[in-house]
Amino acid sequence: MIKVGIVGGTGYTGVELLRLLAQHPQVQLQAITSRKEAGMPVADMFPSLRGRVDIAFSAPDAATLGACDVVFFATPHGVAMEQGPALLEAGVKVIDLAADFRLRDPVVFEKWYGMPHSALALLDKAVYGLPEVNRDRIRDARLIGLPGCYPTSVQLGFLPVLRDGAKLVDGTTLIADCKSGVSGAGRKAEVHTLLAEASDNFKAYGVKGHRHLPEIEQGLRAIAGHDAINLTFVPHLVPMIRGIHSTLYARILPEARETDFQALFEAAYANEPFVDVMPAGSHPETRSVRSANTVRIAVHRPGGGDQLVVLVVEDNLVKGASGQGVQCMNLMFGLPESTGLTMLPVLP
Amino acid sequence: MIKVGIVGGTGYTGVELLRLLAQHPQVQLQAITSRKEAGMPVADMFPSLRGRVDIAFSAPDAATLGACDVVFFATPHGVAMEQGPALLEAGVKVIDLAADFRLRDPVVFEKWYGMPHSALALLDKAVYGLPEVNRDRIRDARLIGLPGCYPTSVQLGFLPVLRDGAKLVDGTTLIADCKSGVSGAGRKAEVHTLLAEASDNFKAYGVKGHRHLPEIEQGLRAIAGHDAINLTFVPHLVPMIRGIHSTLYARILPEARETDFQALFEAAYANEPFVDVMPAGSHPETRSVRSANTVRIAVHRPGGGDQLVVLVVEDNLVKGASGQGVQCMNLMFGLPESTGLTMLPVLP
Amino acid sequence: MIKVGIVGGTGYTGVELLRLLAQHPQVQLQAITSRKEAGMPVADMFPSLRGRVDIAFSAPDAATLGACDVVFFATPHGVAMEQGPALLEAGVKVIDLAADFRLRDPVVFEKWYGMPHSALALLDKAVYGLPEVNRDRIRDARLIGLPGCYPTSVQLGFLPVLRDGAKLVDGTTLIADCKSGVSGAGRKAEVHTLLAEASDNFKAYGVKGHRHLPEIEQGLRAIAGHDAINLTFVPHLVPMIRGIHSTLYARILPEARETDFQALFEAAYANEPFVDVMPAGSHPETRSVRSANTVRIAVHRPGGGDQLVVLVVEDNLVKGASGQGVQCMNLMFGLPESTGLTMLPVLP
Amino acid sequence: MIKVGIVGGTGYTGVELLRLLAQHPQVQLQAITSRKEAGMPVADMFPSLRGRVDIAFSAPDAATLGACDVVFFATPHGVAMEQGPALLEAGVKVIDLAADFRLRDPVVFEKWYGMPHSALALLDKAVYGLPEVNRDRIRDARLIGLPGCYPTSVQLGFLPVLRDGAKLVDGTTLIADCKSGVSGAGRKAEVHTLLAEASDNFKAYGVKGHRHLPEIEQGLRAIAGHDAINLTFVPHLVPMIRGIHSTLYARILPEARETDFQALFEAAYANEPFVDVMPAGSHPETRSVRSANTVRIAVHRPGGGDQLVVLVVEDNLVKGASGQGVQCMNLMFGLPESTGLTMLPVLP
CATH class of the missing domain: 3.40.50.720 (NAD(P)-binding Rossmann-like Domain)
Structure with missing residues (x-):
């Protein structure tokens, strides 16, 4: 034990x-x-x-x-x-x-x-605790800095098109339009997250600059293996308790127009226990991962054009925080990675 | 002006x-x-x-x-x-x-x-600012103590069966099971009214004793003209912004079994601009008065038995607070009572 | 298997x-x-x-x-x-x-x-599948009629004061003021349960008569061992997904005024794996049992008077339906009663 | 009349x-x-x-x-x-x-x-009923096709940077990441908009193609006066009743880097009764226009870079539909444009 x-x-x-x-x-x-x-x-x-x-x-x-x-x-x-x-x-x-x-x-x-x-x-x-990127280093780590909730979803959504210097999208004009449930703001006595303020309401926040921006850019640069990555990150507050939905935009490079992005994503995550690439045309819902450690991803290319749209959902408190922590702990102690993390999402 | x-x-x-x-x-x-x-x-x-x-x-x-x-x-x-x-x-x-x-x-x-x-x-x-009870005194008042949000709905719901010592229900076993939106707790930085706490959740509170209990009992006794009034008051928190729904229970006295309670309520409020007695069999919804100064009431007698059930809805911030204040102000300054209070409810 | x-x-x-x-x-x-x-x-x-x-x-x-x-x-x-x-x-x-x-x-x-x-x-x-009442008969049953969601909470809340003809409360004036999340209405395409209708709103329904009334009365009479039971049942729709909160009212009989109701409830459920009697003065929240098979109960006697108030929460889809079904299945197949039902509630 | x-x-x-x-x-x-x-x-x-x-x-x-x-x-x-x-x-x-x-x-x-x-x-x-674009033609029209809810917000958000062939942003890579309350789906009996489905949940939909896309592109091309406009439009469903929040992205052209976009937007809407350009750095909330005919807009340029971010909120049922219809009617009948549309938003 x-x-x-x-x-x-x-x-x-x-x-x-x-x-x-x-x-x-x-x-x-x-x-x-x-x-x-x-x-x-x-x-x-x-x-x-x-x-x-x-x-x-x-x-x-x-x-x-x-x-x-x-x-x-x-x-x-x-x-x-x-x-x-x-x-x-x-x-x-x-x-x-x-x-x-x-x-x-x-x-x-x-x-x-x-x-x-x-x-x-x-x-x-310290090792950055994102197993899909750093699994081996996590096994040997004694100190883990767990990723933020938004950064987990954004990095996993962009990983397949940036990894190892891939020339698939323009890494300098990336956009992450992210939406989070209110539990992401923590259990703190504050006015702006009261039910009477945040319910039946929607807003962006932190557009000028959010702490997760440098973390995401650092992570994406590490994934890409180069520094030519720039991200516009716009977080929004959703009137719900749990869940993050990241809508990611990247311009496909002319030389990559023939790429089968669906296949690329499926291959990238084929062996990942907690990343589910959904069938082409899907729209993942945050509730489909509620209370579970799973991330679900869908890949779109509207109108067959040059704009790649990636949809990512996670439970911000599980894969975006505590579940990911348990996943890292399992790796650090040589346990099967999914131990204690197999509970099914609660839907509805 | x-x-x-x-x-x-x-x-x-x-x-x-x-x-x-x-x-x-x-x-x-x-x-x-x-x-x-x-x-x-x-x-x-x-x-x-x-x-x-x-x-x-x-x-x-x-x-x-x-x-x-x-x-x-x-x-x-x-x-x-x-x-x-x-x-x-x-x-x-x-x-x-x-x-x-x-x-x-x-x-x-x-x-x-x-x-x-x-x-x-x-x-x-000081005059208690409930126009349906104290209209004339409010006209002459210089100091108004406005009723609480729950007390407004409970008093208006019981008024027709208690007024002037009426022998219709057992006033000593009254029950008010009340449900309020979260704005009733005010715009205060507190944990228990955070969206992540109060949303998708329901609970009672203050069952041991709530400040509105003595106010309601004082009001009902004044309406009845005697002190033989006892109320059990159980407030609950509803995951919504505005609105109070009071479900009121009273035992019909044997000698009052033949009373037409629907007619009684309709007569009691026939000339009230802000009290709407709905048709028999209705279930008023809080949203039907959202942002308006109206109270809607429905009267039931399930199974034709001796239990009277009165349903009352109001917007806690309007008829339960600020709107009632404006209503009182209109009376105090000799304006038509509805001046500035005629906006229709916002639904949906 | x-x-x-x-x-x-x-x-x-x-x-x-x-x-x-x-x-x-x-x-x-x-x-x-x-x-x-x-x-x-x-x-x-x-x-x-x-x-x-x-x-x-x-x-x-x-x-x-x-x-x-x-x-x-x-x-x-x-x-x-x-x-x-x-x-x-x-x-x-x-x-x-x-x-x-x-x-x-x-x-x-x-x-x-x-x-x-x-x-x-x-x-x-057919055996009525409420293990806390019918455990032994369920073990031997081949056909189970599972209780409705409201009836489970109301019967478990009144059981300790009615069981075996107990002379503690007036069984003929019982009141169950019940509040349910919208999933209780099922996954049916209907207007009244649309988010845009049911959200930020609260209402009673079925006050004239609800199908669960005869079921509850039948159950309470079986528990009591006599037929002198009458219930007023008023269900309400809460803008949340899961959860039932039943607020139960019973008049304490004069001869039972000295009863320690807290102790009575604790004793009644001391050995029940899925019924949690909370400490005196508690207000159980529906979210405290979200996605779990547990019922939590609190007992109140406001002002020390003759009105007993019992608060009961359950997840209508678990203990109010599917979880109770699994609990019965475990009994019918000789498994430990909690098998597969030990997942902790999801909060927040 | x-x-x-x-x-x-x-x-x-x-x-x-x-x-x-x-x-x-x-x-x-x-x-x-x-x-x-x-x-x-x-x-x-x-x-x-x-x-x-x-x-x-x-x-x-x-x-x-x-x-x-x-x-x-x-x-x-x-x-x-x-x-x-x-x-x-x-x-x-x-x-x-x-x-x-x-x-x-x-x-x-x-x-x-x-x-x-x-x-x-x-x-x-037929005249397209967007007064901020077509005011004079609406005055003389006998047949109005009112804009869709999303198209109103997206067109008003992009108008100042596209109008009359302005060379400020790359019109061929525009993105509109839009979020709508559930009332936008109408009062139809459908499963996916039930409270138990859509509450405490967030998802995109129609990413492959949504009917409002051709309407928005037609409108933006008319505003720009040329056809070199392409939009990626991703709508999302928000667990709230009313409100649309459009987050708009446009790449600033190199020759436009010195533009004061805040001043540009303020000038563009200085005389519009229903468009409110908020101070620099603002994050408009949908509730700030709930039940009112107002659109509020904020302009951002995160990190001072080349990505313009425009935030637009409207009430989809008012400025996104019925209010805009009344606004057009006022114009068609020679009334002051704001007649009957001056009610303040309901907040909270």
């Missing part, structure tokens, strides 16, 4: 981690820490866990966490880089759901997250 | 007041105060008002408000009883959307609102 | 059955029939099942279904009583999710469902 | 027309026809109109409609081209909310709508 600790855990990625880990056959949940809620049984905050998760939030404690095999940080940005180093020194593996170990360049990190990076020595050791 | 000021106004009853007053043909909006947002144009906070409401929030200022004919308090409980007395002395009429002047007994007020009442001398002068 | 067939299966209880059975460790899905959709892969209609449920809808066929160990009817009312008898003769067990075998009196059935009962001989053999 | 008739009127554009016309100070509603619902009072179908719209649906009748000054067709595609010619001959003006008179080329019409055009002689006389 893998002994698991969670730092944080009062937010949506935290409760989703608890749901997944409590049902994972190889996991023993050792501790979940929250300074603010110390002493409160987890199931009092999240009654869905009553009778199944019996531990209480505890004050952060180095000894308890140090006795774990792996610790997840489901915390605000900046916590993992403070507390992670000591755990790593104690031999504990660390998986950060926040942004501390996503960006390789600390200057970029500071620009977008408004704080200096305090664990520079670890940046080189 | 009536010169109107608003104290508060950054919440939902505030923006609804602005919507109604900006379209009222006899109103000139003089000032809207918010200490926190002073200087911000109102339309920056509520873009729906762009081009139509040009004033900015201003710091509370006795001179400005004192020059108004009437001031609405769309504030948290406790503000009107602090600031209202000076305005009244200056000859300004006051309409409070909060609870300061709803309850006649200051001991009850303190018990349920957790603060002592600071304007005891005004309690006798 | 239990060989399972499904008749129908294109509706919400059907896809929910598929979700549960596909993850059940002791089930082999043999056939799912739909005359209209014969030939269509199930996963084309429900993409959430892609890669996990590989069979296609087939035309109803006696031989295929006759080779199953058990057949579920997820069909409109009236189908199971036509096709069930032949299957039973062939030694197949039958579980009907529709109403054909819920009501014991064929006269009552015909009155409420508008068709004569065509399998009168089976009415005596 | 303008005597108005409505053909159809049982759908969402119909009830919205009724809401607007019933409040229009210069309109007298003469007749509303529906073969299927003849005899039913309109307010029985739409209780929001109780007490305000007293007429009943009537069977279609040439004499009644022929006595009107103007007749709106709120019907499925194909009805106006059948019944319109006789009305026009009788001197009645006609405004079609369906697609019969949107497309100038009958071959294109037949391709996308699956029926031959039966009123070819009128195609030249």
